[in-house]
Amino acid sequence: MDSSSSLWNSCIQPRNNAMNNFQLKCSNGHPLNAVSSHDGVAGSSIAKEDSKTQPIEASFPLSDASECIGSNLSITVVGASGDLAKKKIFPALFALYYEDWLPENFIVYGYARTKMTDEELRNMISRTLTCRIDKRENCEDKMDQFLKRCFYHSGLYNSEDDFSDLDSKLKEKECGKDSNRLFYLSIPPNIFVDVVKCASLKASSRNGWTRVIVEKPFGRDSESSRELTRCLKQYLTEEQIFRIDHYLGKELVENLSVLRFSNLVFEPLWCRNYIRNVQLIFSEDFGTEGRGGYFDNYGIIRDIMQNHLLQILALFAMETPVKVLRSMRQIQLEDVVVGQYKGHNKSGKSYPAYTDDPTVPKDSLTPTFAAAALFIDNARWDGVPFLMKAGKALHTRRYRIFPLL
Ligand SMILES: NC(=O)C1=CN([C@@H]2O[C@H](COP(=O)(O)OP(=O)(O)OC[C@H]3O[C@@H](n4cnc5c(N)ncnc54)[C@H](OP(=O)(O)O)[C@@H]3O)[C@@H](O)[C@H]2O)C=CC1
Numbered sequence: 098m099d100s101s102s103s104l105w106n107s108c109i110q111p112r113n114n115a116m117n118n119f120q121l122k123c124s125n126g127h128p129l130n131a132v133s134s135h136d137g138v139a140g141s142s143i144a145k146e147d148s149k150t151q152p153i154e155a156s157f158p159l160s161d162a163s164e165c166i167g168s169n170l171s172i173t174v175v176g177a178s179g180d181l182a183k184k185k186i187f188p189a190l191f192a193l194y195y196e197d198w199l200p201e202n203f204i205v206y207g208y209a210r211t212k213m214t215d216e217e218l219r220n221m222i223s224r225t226l227t228c229r230i231d232k233r234e235n236c237e238d239k240m241d242q243f244l245k246r247c248f249y250h251s252g253l254y255n256s257e258d259d260f261s262d263l264d265s266k267l268k269e270k271e272c273g274k275d276s277n278r279l280f281y282l283s284i285p286p287n288i289f290v291d292v293v294k295c296a297s298l299k300a301s302s303r304n305g306w307t308r309v310i311v312e313k314p315f316g317r318d319s320e321s322s323r324e325l326t327r328c329l330k331q332y333l334t335e336e337q338i339f340r341i342d343h344y345l346g347k348e349l350v351e352n353l354s355v356l357r358f359s360n361l362v363f364e365p366l367w368c369r370n371y372i373r374n375v376q377l378i379f380s381e382d383f384g385t386e387g388r389g390g391y392f393d394n395y396g397i398i399r400d401i402m403q404n405h406l407l408q409i410l411a412l413f414a415m416e417t418p419v420k421v422l423r424s425m426r427q428i429q430l431e432d433v434v435v436g437q438y439k440g441h442n443k444s445g446k447s448y449p450a451y452t453d454d455p456t457v458p459k460d461s462l463t464p465t466f467a468a469a470a471l472f473i474d475n476a477r478w479d480g481v482p483f484l485m486k487a488g489k490a491l492h493t494r495r496y497r498i499f500p501l502l
């Protein structure tokens with residue numbers, strides 16, 4: 098499985114498998130178990146359901162920016178020029194389209210400050226779409242059809258006028274039909290509120306639902322996270338907000354939950370008597386590559402450890418019901434090591450330092466590597482260190498959790 102495709106952990110109906118007994122909840126209370134296709138992309142039955150309840154009329158040949166399409170689901174990817182959008186969101190949307198999980202008359206709008214035409218957006222996206230889905234039938238044709246439904250609007254994240262212009266373009270495509278609108282915020286969290294404000298005031302759906310997907314990290318610490326929620330709720334209800342962490346959709350994580358809770362053999366062994374330490378390793382063999390605008394303000398601890406790895410730790414260590422995070426000892430500075438990758442040469446190839454990335458300030462001290470020992474003070478895990486390591490631009494690409502017996 099290409100890990101870049103395991104996105105779209107949206108709040109959907111549970112599928113009929115072992116996970117049904119273990120129902121995760123989305124941030125707004127909807128069940129979160131993902132409907133995965135074979136490459137790990139999960140489908141949203143929300144979109145599909147709505148396509149059933151709203152009659153679909155004949156499709157139009159698409160492509161022109163001013164064409165009326167009658168779209169009944171308009172998806173806007175905010176931050177469409179960025180890494181997440183390219184690597185995961187557009188490929189995941191294509192996979193949903195390919196698997197027939199989207200309503201017939203959907204459209205996708207890319208939105209960002211970078212100036213681009215529709216054609217340039219399509220070229221950018223087409224470089225990252227692959228026909229990697231098991232059924233490869235008609236994949237190229239499907240790609241062309243998908244790309245014809247993609248459009249672009251350039252604007253600022255805090256400009257109501259720019260979102261008003263987006264609204265006009267969406268309306269043109271919707272041609273007065275009942276249409277739902279989904280905004281996927283593929284941008285740094287410090288601009289979430291600006292976007293939500295402008296989108297909700299100027300580009301909400303008039304006659305259908307408007308929903309917003311926000312990416313991790315949700316703020317920098319608990320105070321800013323609470324503040325973020327408070328600010329988002331000035332413009333949206335909790336039911337409209339979908340907080341996403343794509344690690345919950347990864348096969349490794351789903352398997353871990355099943356292994357833990359459906360396998361009685363492990364239950365008595367899963368504790369301090371048999372496990373000396375637990376290692377959680379996230380290692381990437383590539384650096385930030387133009388993501389300094391986001392990454393440099395957050396660093397590896399907020400980017401990876403606090404959310405992805407902590408969730409895996411919680412799934413590994415938790416009792417049912419969940420109490421484990423409350424039993425965690427406050428982390429001590431002497432139990433943490435941080436670092437930043439430097440440039441080097443290997444096999445005649447030179448690799449840039451973090452601060453060589455043009456989007457990163459030259460004097461940045463943001464950590465790109467961190468290792469920490471965490472402790473859970475409860476009867477099951479007393480004295481067992483959980484060793485978390487995460488880093489960018491390391492030797493290998495691997496994601497692992499393993500108990501040392
Ligand atoms: N990349 C990944 O694999 C993953 C990322 N995420 C999350 O997605 C979000 C975006 O990450 P990613 O796409 O990697 O980040 P990028 O740095 O690629 O940022 C996305 C886009 O946001 C705009 N942008 C970047 N920095 C700023 C800034 N400081 N102020 C205003 N606009 C800015 C840029 O668009 P423009 O200049 O055109 O406006 C950029 O193309 C983050 O919350 C991240 O945690 C989650 C899972 C995986």
Ligand SMILES: O=C1O[C@H](COP(=O)(O)O)[C@@H](O)[C@H](O)[C@H]1O
Nearest residue numbers: 100101102103343381400401405
């Ligand atoms: O959330 C993030 O995840 C990616 C790694 O996810 P993967 O599914 O591609 O393995 C990481 O590169 C990025 O820094 C981070 O924001």
